[in-house]
Amino acid sequence: NAGVMQNPRHLVRRRGQEARLRCSPMKGHSHVYWYRQLPEEGLKFMVYLQKENIIDESGMPKERFSAEFPKEGPSILRIQQVVRGDSAAYFCASSQTGGSTEAFFGQGTRLTVV
Amino acid sequence: QQQVKQSPQSLIVQKGGISIINCAYENTAFDYFPWYQQFPGKGPALLIAIRPDVSEKKEGRFTISFNKSAKQFSLHIMDSQPGDSATYFCAASKGNAGNMLTFGGGTRLMVKP
Numbered sequence: 001n002a003g004v005m006q007n008p009r010h011l012v013r014r015r016g017q018e019a020r021l022r023c024s025p026m027k028g029h030s031h032v033y034w035y036r037q038l039p040e041e042g043l044k045f046m047v048y049l050q051k052e053n054i055i056d057e058s059g060m061p062k063e064r065f066s067a068e069f070p071k072e073g074p075s076i077l078r079i080q081q082v083v084r085g086d087s088a089a090y091f092c093a094s095s096q097t098g099g100s101t102e103a104f105f106g107q108g109t110r111l112t113v114v
Numbered sequence: 115q116q117q118v119k120q121s122p123q124s125l126i127v128q129k130g131g132i133s134i135i136n137c138a139y140e141n142t143a144f145d146y147f148p149w150y151q152q153f154p155g156k157g158p159a160l161l162i163a164i165r166p167d168v169s170e171k172k173e174g175r176f177t178i179s180f181n182k183s184a185k186q187f188s189l190h191i192m193d194s195q196p197g198d199s200a201t202y203f204c205a206a207s208k209g210n211a212g213n214m215l216t217f218g219g220g221t222r223l224m225v226k227p
Contacts (some may be wrong), residue, residue, distance in 0.1 A: 006157075031213065033213055035217075041219060041220070042217035042218055042219045042220045043215070043217045045216065048213075056214060091158070098213075103160070103215065107155075107157045108156075108157050
């Protein structure tokens, strides 16, 4: 009974490169959420997706960031032309329903931009 | 705009003592208040959660106290153990907003043996 799987666990990118972060939700979960955690800070909501739909992206930066959750395969958070300020831990969470219920988090992807 | 304020930022407690972490929120539409525990290098794990229709919820050594009129809630860890040393986050969400959680800034707890 695997939990939320994120990969890679660690990702190093040079400034200007693209970063792709993957998240496979728990079995039976169709709601996925992405959060960003800067060092020594709390998690900040980025985007909420269901299969093939973006439900809420109010926390996503307007440029360079995009997310998808295709019918088949994991959810992808994509960051184009990364900058040093993108260095953070990116967490994915999934839940079974869209209401206020327990959300399970993955172990995160730690992105370092050099 | 930070909608959930958490204090203290760090806390040191002796083994066997009581750890108390407080959170205050602004948005009265919030109706779900979970607490998460995070160890270094790991993702947050749900510890305990409460809804506004009750004022207290207890699970083992962990208790949430909720004050709806004051818009405050707190986590109490009884008989604190060194293994409880971690960062604790309070959070809140609205029923019609799925699990779009608004997190507090976190409290780094250290329990001394």
